Amino acid sequence: MVNKYEVAWTLAVVVMMAGVAAYSTVLLYQLDALPSDPTEYVDVTGHQWYWEFCYPANGTCYNSSYDATTNTVSGGALWAPPGAVVQINVTGADVVHSFNIPALGVRIDAIPGRTNMFAFNVPNVSAGTQYLIQCTEFCGEFHGTMRSFLEIT
DSSP: OOOHHHHHHHHHHHHHHHHHHHHHHHHHHHHHOOOSSOSEEEEEEEETTEEEEEETTTTEEEEEEEETTTTEEESOOEEEOTTOEEEEEEEESSSOEEEEEGGGTEEEEEOBTOOEEEEEEOOOOOTTOEEEEEEOSOOSTTGGGOEEEEEEO
C-alpha cells in the first residue's frame, strides 16, 4: 500500500527541483550574454610570456612587458575609462594561458585557435588606478613574469 504522504513529499521535491533547474538555466544564459553596446572592444592575445592588447577602434596593438624588479610594465597595458563596459576577445598564440584580473573577478582562458569573449564593468575610480593582470595557467619557464595592468585612463 502506498502512503499518500510519501507520494506528496516525492512530488513536492520533484516540482522544487524542476523549478531550480529552470531558473538556473535562464540565469546561466543571462550571465553569459554579452552587452549589446560595450564602451570598448579589446582583443587580447596571450604569448609566451607577455600579453598583447589590440584596440580595433583605432587599429593599434601593444605588447606588454613586465619588469618584476620594479613592478612596472613597458610597451602598453589594458587601458579603459572609469565606468566603462569592456568586451575582451581573448585567444592564445602558442599555449593555453588564463587572463585574470583578480581584483575584479575577471578570469577567462586564452586558448590557441579559439576566441573566448567576456565583458566586464570597469570600476568608477579615479584615473591612474591600476589593477594587476596575470596569467593563472602555467605556461612555461617565465610564467611568473606574464603580468600587466588594467590602467584606468
